Amino acid sequence: MADEAIGLPPELTKFDPENMRGAILEVPSHVEQGYRMPDSLDLRKMDGKFSAVLIAGMGGSSIAGLLLKSYLEDECIRLDVIQDYVLPKWADNKTLLIACSYSGNTEETLSVFKEARRAECSIVAVTTGGKLEEYTRISKIPTMLLQAGYQPRAAMTVQFFAMLRVLERLKLIPSKAAEVLKLKEDLKNQLQSLEKNAMILSDKLLSKTPIIYTSRRFGTVGYRWKCQFNENSKVMSYNNVFPELNHNEVEGYANTRGNYHAIILRFSEDHRRVQRRMSLTKEIMLRKGISATEIGITGPSLLSKLFSAILLGDLTSYYLALRIGMNPSKVELIEGFKKDLGPYVA
Ligand code: F6R
Numbered sequence: 001m002a003d004e005a006i007g008l009p010p011e012l013t014k015f016d017p018e019n020m021r022g023a024i025l026e027v028p029s030h031v032e033q034g035y036r037m038p039d040s041l042d043l044r045k046m047d048g049k050f051s052a053v054l055i056a057g058m059g060g061s062s063i064a065g066l067l068l069k070s071y072l073e074d075e076c077i078r079l080d081v082i083q084d085y086v087l088p089k090w091a092d093n094k095t096l097l098i099a100c101s102y103s104g105n106t107e108e109t110l111s112v113f114k115e116a117r118r119a120e121c122s123i124v125a126v127t128t129g130g131k132l133e134e135y136t137r138i139s140k141i142p143t144m145l146l147q148a149g150y151q152p153r154a155a156m157t158v159q160f161f162a163m164l165r166v167l168e169r170l171k172l173i174p175s176k177a178a179e180v181l182k183l184k185e186d187l188k189n190q191l192q193s194l195e196k197n198a199m200i201l202s203d204k205l206l207s208k209t210p211i212i213y214t215s216r217r218f219g220t221v222g223y224r225w226k227c228q229f230n231e232n233s234k235v236m237s238y239n240n241v242f243p244e245l246n247h248n249e250v251e252g253y254a255n256t257r258g259n260y261h262a263i264i265l266r267f268s269e270d271h272r273r274v275q276r277r278m279s280l281t282k283e284i285m286l287r288k289g290i291s292a293t294e295i296g297i298t299g300p301s302l303l304s305k306l307f308s309a310i311l312l313g314d315l316t317s318y319y320l321a322l323r324i325g326m327n328p329s330k331v332e333l334i335e336g337f338k339k340d341l342g343p344y345v346a
Pocket of ligand 1: 059
């Protein structure tokens with residue numbers, strides 16, 4: 001077992017009674033599971049042309065949408081993600097809204113859903129139940145029902161592929177089936193080495209604040225890493241993107257006050273000037289006493305690169321949680337906060 005390779009004490013698994021590791025290692029099988037979900041969806045009433053697609057979601061459920069936006073960046077589709085209460089004023093009956101909430105009870109997503117009903121948008125929902133399912137059942141809105149029992153952030157892959165397939169079925173994007181169907185095997189083959197690398201990286205992050213840097217195109221990957229460090233490991237973490245960070249954040253190294261470790265994720269798609277910026281920025285950080293790890297994300301397709309980078313981050317945050325004695329599944333502050341906020345009356 002890879003644990004022994006870097007000396008992770010086996011008793012640390014006691015911090016994972018809900019088996020978050022199992023949920024992360026299931027990601028390859030979530031690909032097809034999500035992609036098949038819309039097969040039985042009745043979309044006949046939606047054969048009109050949409051001028052824009054909006055995905056409403058928060059936290060883990062918003063990342064599926066953000067990642068989709070990043071993956072589809074070169075396609076002719078206007079796609080945006082709403083992580084808020086409010087639908088843009090321009091949304092109308094030519095807009096498709098996908099309401100994505102694992103629990104179905106997230107107030108921001110429900111608020112956008114209601115505004116979209118008033119604006120006569122076409123709507124599709126992805127959820128396990130909650131109020132969202134109740135509303136869509138009453139209004140006969142096409143809804144994909146996810147399997148319950150996961151933390152929402154562990155269902156991100158199913159949500160991503162379910163939404164991707166909806167866009168394909170509505171002919172808003174060309175079919176990605178060939179790339180999707182190869183992905184499961186490809187990710188399965190990478191799991192062992194990703195897990196081993198995650199254990200090694202998590203060791204470097206003990207007592208550090210992880211900063212994740214990527215190019216702008218892959219900013220969502222960095223954002224997922226940051227959120228997983230927050231939610232799984234319960235540590236502060238930040239992400240930022242090139243080239244923009246060279247115009248502001250880099251100046252902050254003059255007076256570094258935190259104990260940071262920078263993780264620079266490199267993709268072959270990164271612009272050559274961005275590649276140079278990454279190397280120079282790393283040099284500055286090292287000179288200023290900030291440790292840094294560069295990781296080249298490789299894979300046979302864009303999807304493969306996106307999801308292997310996501311898996312590496314999920315696993316690193318998981319092993320960091322165990323090393324510092326945190327249960328990676330529990331999000332007590334988030335849950336307590338939602339309770340304190342009380343019910344939302346629109
Ligand atoms: C919890 C998590 C959170 C939720 C967010 C929205 O695992 O990842 O970020 O995703 O609070 O909740 P849902 O997805 O139920 O709408």
